[in-house]
Amino acid sequence: MSDTRKASITKSPSAPAGPKADPVDDAPRPAPQAAVDEVASRASSEPQMRLGESLFPEQVALLAARNLEALVACSGAATRAAQELAGTAVEFGQRNARQASAALHGLSEARSAPEFVALQSEYARNLIEEMAEATMQFGDRTMRLFGEVVEPLVAHVDASGAMPSPRPA
Secondary structure: OOHHHHHHHHOOOOOOOOOOOOHHHHOOOOOHHHHHHHHHHHHHHOOOOEOOEOOHHHHHHHHHHHHHHHHHHHHHHHHHHHHHHHHHHHHHHHHHHHHHHHHHHHHHOOOOHHHHHHHHHHHHHHHHHHHHHHHHHHHHHHHHHHHHHHHHHHHHHHHOOOOOOOOOO
16 A cells, blocks of 8 residues: 555544533523523614514513513422422321320220210211311412412413513613
8 A cells, every 4th residue: 555545544534532512501591580681681772673584583582581480480489389288288287196196095094885985986076077177278278379379370471462572671
């Protein structure tokens, strides 16, 4: 083989030394509100229509940023709602355990079978009444909290019936 051909076979074109860093991934990511403000300021400072161009990409970016704002507001409300419902469930469980312990103590002190049956019937009746009351309260609280969770989404959907126009600066 000739030296020239041998050199062209052994030498490959310069290959990248390693994976190239993506400049988009390395760029700092703005906070959702900062992104909304940036897009809104750019959109409001530029003419609404340019010859041969549309603002569709900017409108989509603004809509996406506003959707993100509504989602963040809903997730915060959902977190608070879950914490409140969990606290309610824990309180109910603790109260029920104390009452069961007291009922068991009362049943252990019964002197006769009819007294035992009467105490057990009273305990069961009280337990059913408390369960019904707790279920109603839990349902009411759940509906109220659900309303708080969806409120930001409803407001967002009502406010953005069509493509959004930029917010005034």
